[in-house]
Amino acid sequence: MEGKHLSEGIRVAVLGATGAVGKELIQLLEERAFPISHLKLLASARSAGETVSFRGESLTVEQVSAEAFRDVDLVLASAGGSASKAWAQTIVESGAVLVDNSSAFRMAENVPLVVPEINPQAAAQHQGILANPNCTTILMGLAVFPLHQYRPIQRLLVATYQSASGAGAKAMEEVKAQARAILNDETPPTEAFPYPLAFNVFPHNSPLNEQGYCQEEMKMVKETRKIFASPELRISATCVRVPVLRAHSEAINLEFAEPFPVGKAKEILSQSPGLTLQEDWENNYFPMPNETTGKDDVFVGRIRQDISHPCGLELWLSGDQIRKGAALNAVQIAELLVKDNLLTPTTQSSAVSV
The missing domain is CATH 3.40.50.720 (NAD(P)-binding Rossmann-like Domain)
Structure with missing residues (x-):
């Protein structure tokens, strides 16, 4: 070569x-x-x-x-x-x-x-x-690493809202078939998933460890530590399947050693590669999977002070896990x-x- x-x-x-x-x-x-x-x-x-x-x-x-x-x-x-x-x-x-x-x-x-x-x-x-x-790791990492660079994260909590497409093309078709079946009072098919996902949510169905965390959740923990080169970073994840065809969303809580100004967080994220800051507080309009589907960027918004902790930040993201997530x-x-x-x-x- x-x-x-x-x-x-x-x-x-x-x-x-x-x-x-x-x-x-x-x-x-x-x-x-x-x-x-x-x-x-x-x-x-x-x-x-x-x-x-x-x-x-x-x-x-x-x-x-x-x-x-x-x-x-x-x-x-x-x-x-x-x-x-x-x-x-x-x-x-x-x-x-x-x-x-x-x-x-x-x-x-x-x-x-x-x-x-x-x-x-x-x-x-x-x-x-x-x-x-993993797709959820990539989406989360893009949104939180720029903040971590500015001020190291002490603790990270995340809840995911994962679409059917994370389980493949057949899973997407299965959700459509499930919706049709349920609307016709028929038994929905369950091959790609253990339970009907249409009109339903359930915790991610990957295997559970002795601590009660599923494989998908532990991927987010271990992979983020490796990518960030922060082996001691405290992370806890809850991963959930939702009846969305494509694009994952995540609710993230970050804890820092000292207060992190919301305005500074928005400034940093608005200038970070691979991210689009999307916030319209007047109309309660923030990133949604039906709008991030097919987009390269991860969309982040609803950045706010955690009212339960003076050094905490909350944010929301949505991104196409088949594109940037894979x-x-x-x-x-x-x-x-x-x-x-x-x-x-x-x-x-x-x-x-x-």
């Missing part, structure tokens, strides 16, 4: 090309004019043969195989943790760099967990694999690798034990 070759464009493979995030990855690569010389679309045998449009051409999805990663510089993976674990070593040994959207490698010591607006410097430490954080962040990592000339072959058999 010589400099001359890279100057002619990057050979990219998208693993999981037919899923909700995979489709968004392909769209963003085109929208953002990523310097691609060749794009290879990979998926399971079930999806092989499907066609996807890219830059005016119809590309055929191939079945993933070891051979498929030959002559590839960069792999953007969004096919789930088991697929990432199965193919990571093959990808790295082929000389490609893997940007993985699953949870498979996020907490591995030698795998950078990157949000380009927060810790771009971490990308330089990669050994062939970089991890994309696909966009992965493409931004890829752009960072190109900009900083970090798409280099690795001589190691694998960056992590897989």
Whole structure:
């Protein structure tokens, strides 16, 4: 992989090309004019043969195989943790760099967990694999890290309002089917979720630990500490599924060592990359998922003093977790690798034990 070759464009493979995030990855690569010389679309045998449009051409999805990663510089993976674990070593040994959207490698010591607006410097430490954080972690991190830089956060409490699309395209269709069934006095289907989500809410259905926290909540805790390089940061999360098709929302409470002026917080967030400050107090108008769907920025608002604590701040956000919470962040990592000339072959058999 010589400099001359890279100057002619990057050979990219998208693993999981037919899923909700995979489709968004392909769209963003085109929208953002990523310097691609060749794009290879990979998926399971079930999806092989499907066609996807890219830059005016119809590309055929191939079945993933070891051979498929030959002559590839960069792999953007969004096919789930088991697929990432199965193919990571093959990808790295082929000389490609893997940007993985699953949870498979996020907490591995030698795998950078990157949000380009927060810790771009971490990308330089990669050994062939970089991890994309969980969607809720990315959205929250964008909103609170600029404040943390100005005045370190002592404690962070968050409650999430997570849409169906966080569980994939099939989950979105299931919610629509559930709504139709309920309105017709029929039994709603429950395949993607354990309970009906239409006209309902329930705590996130990922496995619970001994302390009563679910896997999704602990992702937010552990990943945020790693991204912020603040291993002792006190964080508690409550994650909830809500009957929204796309875009997650979060209510966040921040505690500082001393009072944080609301005006200063608004000033900082209004100038932070990847964020849009949206507040209309007169009309009680703040970020909403139906308006942030399809948007790149995370929308933040309703920033106010916590009336229960003199050093507390409250804020609300909404963001498209398929875009910034997944696909966009992965493409931004890829752009960072190109900009900083970090798409280099690795001589190691694998960056992590897989």
